[in-house]
Amino acid sequence: MAGEKEIIDVVDENDNIIGRASRVACHIDNSLIHRGVMLLLFDSTNRVFLTQRGENKSEFPGALDASVAGHVRSGESYEQRAERELQEELGVSGVELKKVGKFNCFTASERAIEGVFACKFDGELVLGEAASGKFYTLKEAGDAIAFGNATPWLEGGWKLFKQFWLKEQAREAREREKQRAKRVAAQKDLTKNVVT
Structure with missing residues (x-):
């Protein structure tokens, strides 16, 4: 079984590495906190791609999930894992990842510190392990997640993403205002030079 061979770092509640264990051991022993990662992929119209977990999954079968999600392997950074998951699960590489943040995702069967990332991509997606997936507007995604059949890491990650x-x-509005102010100032200078 892959989970028995997959070694992940065990961390304390402040995300400091304190040991290593198999992924399976971390799910059996709920005192073992480990690292997870999830990524939300958006297209240029700001729709988010969410996946549906397969019915064969041991945890949260059939639940709505992030674009990609996974356990961070020992020695891997959150960002490295997000990049690898994106490539493995959707066939996407070479995109800029934005770090959204981290949160504690503690459930009855798992205790993980989740790193959350977002990216933009408009090309073709190739589904890996997910049963299916589709793009949602932000409102549709929020409604679907609130409906109650989402993974706990998607629920927590979505709250963090909204902030x-x-x-x-x-930030983008401030940047647009700065650019507008520069154009107005340049136009005034041009008008002033023409008049004099």
């Missing part, structure tokens, strides 16, 4: 999204929108 990130609001900050990004405010």
Whole structure:
């Protein structure tokens, strides 16, 4: 079984590495906190691609899930794992990942610190392990997640993403305003030079 051979870092509640264990051991012994990663992939119209977990999954079969998600292997960074999951599960590489943040995802069967990333991509997606997937508007995604059949890491990651999204929108609005102010100032200078 792959999970028995997959070695992941065990961490404390502050995300400091304190040991190593198999993925299976981390799911059996709920005192072992480990690292997970999830990524939300958006297209240029800001629709998010969410997947449906296969019915054969041992945890949360059939649940709505992130674009990609996985356990961070020992010695791997959150970002390295996100890049690898993106390539393995959707066939996407070479895109810029934005770090959204981290949160504690503690459930009855798992205790993980989840690293959350987002990216934009408009090309073809090739589904790996997921049973299916589709693009949702932000409202549709929020409604589907709130409906209650989502993985706990998607629920927590979505909350974190919404905070990130609001900050990004405010940052982009400030940047647009700066650019507009520069254009107005340049136009005034041009008009001033023409008049004199």
